[in-house]
Amino acid sequence: MKITNARVIVCSPGRNFVTLKLETDEGLTGIGDATLNGRELSVAAYLTEHVIPCLIGRDAHQIEDIWQYLYKGAYWRRGPVTMTAIAAVDTALWDIKAKAAGLPLYQLLGGKSRTGVMVYGHANGSDIEHTVDEVLRYADAGYKAIRAQSGVPGLEKVYGVGKGTLFYEPADADLPSEHDWSTEKYLRHTPKLFERIREKLGFEHHLLHDVHHRLTPIEAGRLGKSLEPFNLFWMEDATPAENQDAFRLIRQHTTTPLAVGEIFNSIWDCKELIENQLIDYVRATVVHAGGITHLRRIADLASLYQVRTGCHGATDLSPVCMGAALHFDLWVPNFGIQEYMRHTEETDAVFPHAYTFDQGMLYPGDVPGHGVEIDEALAAKYPYKRAYLPVNRLQHDGTLWNW
Numbered sequence: 001m002k003i004t005n006a007r008v009i010v011c012s013p014g015r016n017f018v019t020l021k022l023e024t025d026e027g028l029t030g031i032g033d034a035t036l037n038g039r040e041l042s043v044a045a046y047l048t049e050h051v052i053p054c055l056i057g058r059d060a061h062q063i064e065d066i067w068q069y070l071y072k073g074a075y076w077r078r079g080p081v082t083m084t085a086i087a088a089v090d091t092a093l094w095d096i097k098a099k100a101a102g103l104p105l106y107q108l109l110g111g112k113s114r115t116g117v118m119v120y121g122h123a124n125g126s127d128i129e130h131t132v133d134e135v136l137r138y139a140d141a142g143y144k145a146i147r148a149q150s151g152v153p154g155l156e157k158v159y160g161v162g163k164g165t166l167f168y169e170p171a172d173a174d175l176p177s178e179h180d181w182s183t184e185k186y187l188r189h190t191p192k193l194f195e196r197i198r199e200k201l202g203f204e205h206h207l208l209h210d211v212h213h214r215l216t217p218i219e220a221g222r223l224g225k226s227l228e229p230f231n232l233f234w235m236e237d238a239t240p241a242e243n244q245d246a247f248r249l250i251r252q253h254t255t256t257p258l259a260v261g262e263i264f265n266s267i268w269d270c271k272e273l274i275e276n277q278l279i280d281y282v283r284a285t286v287v288h289a290g291g292i293t294h295l296r297r298i299a300d301l302a303s304l305y306q307v308r309t310g311c312h313g314a315t316d317l318s319p320v321c322m323g324a325a326l327h328f329d330l331w332v333p334n335f336g337i338q339e340y341m342r343h344t345e346e347t348d349a350v351f352p353h354a355y356t357f358d359q360g361m362l363y364p365g366d367v368p369g370h371g372v373e374i375d376e377a378l379a380a381k382y383p384y385k386r387a388y389l390p391v392n393r394l395q396h397d398g399t400l401w402n403w
């Protein structure tokens with residue numbers, strides 16, 4: 001089955017998405033997500049100018065060979081742009097292979113390992129009481145796991161605290177907006193938030209929290225320790241992970257489980273974290289980590305060390321990535337949890353999909369392929385609009401900090 005045609009579709013139904021569509025001489029098509037938040041057009045150009053010309057005429061069934069060809073063949077290995085482009089091709093090829101087999105993608109990976117995929121939703125509030133109300137709302141909606149982020153007194157804008165709670169969108173401006181940060185204020189506030197949530201919610205639900213790379217390792221150790229009484233499912237991105245060894249220091253100080261990896265694009269970003277058992281959950285997902293083919297390698301390495309998966313699932317990952325990730329999640333033996341930030345109705349209309357939500361679980365559905373399509377005519381009505389993630393500065397002197 002030969003690849004006869006390929007094109008990149010850029011659209012902005014509420015936010016930007018990049019989608020790769022492959023066509024074959026047997027009439028089967030497949031799509032893959034290629035969205036890299038705030039740098040969308042770099043991947044679109046990489047695919048159009050450099051990858052698509054190499055794909056035409058290749059056998060769509062040779063997923064592994066094409067992966068190796070694009071990875072080794074570029075000479076310049078890894079990096080978010082390259083790995084997102086490879087992921088798009090890989091996802092589209094798995095979609096085609098599953099459609100050719102007449103099977104949902106999870107069957108090709110090894111079949112179901114569980115009945116459904118446990119997800120966590122985002123409860124955001126401007127202060128503690130508002131966040132508690134949001135957490136209770138998610139619990140009422142059937143969620144078994146809830147991430148809680150709250151505004152911090154004395155800080156004007158804090159990551160994760162959005163206006164529209166169900167459809168929070170971090171890429172909020174044409175050029176980066178500026179947030180302010182104070183580690184001292186945050187560290188004083190956050191244990192109070194979780195104390196109050198547990199008081200009102202009890203201990204039946206999983207609670208998660210995202211630190212968004214803002215602490216030093218020793219500060220992260222301190223936060224993890226202070227959150228221990230509240231039994232978090234995980235503390236995410238406690239410190240930047242370019243230096244994988246940094247997590248050793250956090251580990252020495254707390255038993256709060258650690259998650260990291262939404263910005264990882266290769267197994268090399270997490271090899272030491274996994275082999276040294278410095279984390280409990282790896283957050284890499286299909287679109288930014290080289291597709292199903294590479295994510296499977298990361299998960300297999302992780303499983304040797306009892307590290308579980310916790311795929312990134314924010315709104316800037318398109319429904320195409322979500323669909324593919326859910327097939328992966330249903331199969332992967334060392335599954336932990338899947339993030340689920342709902343897309344807007346406009347986005348869902350552009351990307352009709354087979355996956356469904358019920359009582360805190362997502363189900364990928366049983367249609368052949370990964371179960372997500374793109375309505376190209378509708379997509380064309382939403383042209384690209386530049387939108388950037390914010391930057392963060394220390395409140396007391398304006399030093400650029402981690403966002």
Ligand SMILES: O=C(O)[C@@H](O)[C@@H](O)[C@H](O)[C@H](O)CO
Nearest residue numbers: 037170210262313314316339
């Ligand atoms: O855990 C998460 O979902 C976040 O960290 C994301 O919202 C992240 O900020 C965006 O995906 C960045 O593109």
Ligand SMILES: [Mg+2]
Nearest residue numbers: 210236237262
């Ligand atoms: Mg995160």
